[in-house]
Amino acid sequence: MAALLEMRSITKTFPGVKALDQVNLTVREGEIHALVGENGAGKSTLMKVLSGVYPHGSYEGEIHYDGAVAAFRDIADSEKRGIIIIHQELALVPLLSIAENIFLGNEQARGGVIDWQGTFRRTEGLLKKVGLSEAPTTLVDKLGVGKQQLVEIAKALSKEVRLLILDEPTAALSESDSQALLDLLLELKAQGVTSIIISHKLNEVRRVADTVTVIRDGTTVSTMDARSQPITEDAIVRDMVGRDMAHRYPERERRAGEMLLEVSGWNVWHPEHSERQVIRDAAFNVRAGEVVGIAGLMGAGRTELAMSLFGRSYGRNISGEARIRGQVADLSSVPKAIAAGLAYVTEDRKSLGLILEETIERNVTLANLAGVSAGGILNENEETAVAEKYRAAMNIRTPSVFQKVMNLSGGNQQKVVLSKWLFAGPEVLILDEPTRGIDVGAKFEIYGIINELSAQGKGVLMISSEMPELLGMCDRIYVMNEGALVGELTAAEASQERIMSLIVTE
Known part of the structure; x- marks a missing residue:
């Protein structure tokens, strides 16, 4: 030819x-x-x-x-x-x-x-x-x-x-x-x-x-x-x-600790079509040290559930209860959700997760400006020190933290988003499609970061459209269909076939 x-x-x-x-x-x-x-x-x-x-x-x-x-x-x-x-x-x-x-x-x-x-x-x-x-x-x-x-x-x-x-x-x-x-x-x-x-x-x-x-x-x-x-x-x-990757998903010790997040009776209606219920009586939990997945087809309501929890960023007429470490949490606004210990890494990092025209330094500290300020005045030296710390910890490949985020690869942009939320000191991280548009090498690094967070006792709620990713990373997987959680599987029980059967039979 x-x-x-x-x-x-x-x-x-x-x-x-x-x-x-x-x-x-x-x-x-x-x-x-x-x-x-x-x-x-x-x-x-x-x-x-x-x-x-x-x-x-x-x-x-x-x-x-x-x-x-x-x-x-x-x-x-x-x-x-x-x-x-x-x-x-x-x-x-x-x-x-x-x-x-x-x-x-x-x-x-x-x-x-x-x-x-x-x-x-x-x-x-x-x-x-x-x-x-x-x-x-x-x-x-x-x-x-x-x-x-x-x-x-x-x-x-x-x-x-x-x-x-x-x-x-x-x-x-x-x-x-x-x-x-x-x-x-x-x-x-x-x-x-x-x-x-x-x-x-x-x-x-x-x-x-x-x-x-x-x-x-x-x-x-x-x-x-x-x-x-x-x-x-x-x-x-x-x-x-440039090397063999015997395991696509890094090994980690699975060890669930105390209850971090409990959600019950969570209902959400569409923000524009008030007669349409998007989330129906959702109930789930995440323990310290756990990576919990949410599986489902596109349109199942996974992102809507995550965003409605995170400061009611989506939906109207939201009802239900969320507890963090056993205490009822006020999640009625984004600042209150952050203060309660929640962080949300959006699936759309370019539009919603980052300010592309700004530097790595400025993006990393965005969710916790109080952490680099005194008396309402930003300490630029402290901001730079924080950004440098996360650049090293996350292996963000860049010549300088003063580089604009728009000039980074997708994998490095995602590491900046994760750094931003980690600096906010959350108890529970909601990761929405955390490896979308990222190559296999960068994915492995992101998985390593997730495992490290669970080892530190954080709770991770992970939404992914890639079933092998959920099966390789999660301790438990909730299955979602048409706005409702229709099943829960342990890592030992879960398979692509069982997840799909729950989706199509409910």
Whole structure:
């Protein structure tokens, strides 16, 4: 099979940092090629070079595309050649219709006037191709994330895509939406579309990829051909992190202590639709030294439960009782929840967990400014000392605590979020999707931090959509479905099959 793309000796340097160093990548026509590596390995940078985000002249090396040397000046230039990139943060306009989004910047016009009839007809054909039944006039903000991802692919198809690049396409999708997207990629492959997929989900990589290229520290480590022999996750992980990882989840001594958090009769109604009950009579507990999981499908109410507990950050007409160390806790506002001993690490670290434009130092102390102040005046030297302490303890990879958080990899951003809440001195940490969008090496480090917290006698409530993660980390797992806790399993009892049977039978 002929090569559609060859990237030869690509080197890209930013001030003080060599992001890519002599990287080589060959993608054959009609294949799905997976690009994997740890956060910060250079995967997205390489794709930005390819798509013209970093234009020709800003990097060293050559790009050969469709048999000729390519020198793309910008994204529009690469799109003309059929190279379309879909970033992890979707580039759709929420208050425009599906049709308007698909043809934005590529309007179907006659004599300077948009041909709406033709636009809607073409949109219907594209939506059919990606398996969407919505009307072309539907506003994008009425769609779930999974369907928005499909709209992005329809938009790519409207530009006669030959090489489709997807950066973490399933990171924010449910299991069913992820499977639907992967099925679509296989269908597009059958139609002759070549794809490059960046993903941390190695089970998905193994399912669809014909070839896997591993990048580590800005260099190409290996390229594996799945058509010549099966590729194992262990082999990919070894090349990604540079060492064997015999255990995906670090060992720890399971030892539950005194009762830390008890929740009973917890009911929550939707903040806008007052007739809709979101959480129904939830009752659960977390002991000192325990890691307790909450499993469930997307939309089961796990995040809503966590946020309603944490200072009533979600919902209305909230009722029920929460006790911390046996005492009724006032969780009626975020400051009161923090004072009572709760911390909540949100699933959306970029929008809700961090101030991206601020430094590591400023983010780490945000939840406990009193801890670095005297008489209402911030002690900047103390703030720096605290940030340095957590940088060392959490192994946050950065040249300085004065670095802006937006410049860190996903794994290091998550360590900053954890540092922020640990400095607040909580009794119980609620971790909502703590390893979403993080590579296997950084995941292992996060798991180690969680185990260390449990060893210190903290209670951890962990929400995760990755069942192997819950099974590997938790002492007990509560199963949630349609706003209710429908079962509880010990580590010895729990399996993916038992969790799913509780979800589908209740």
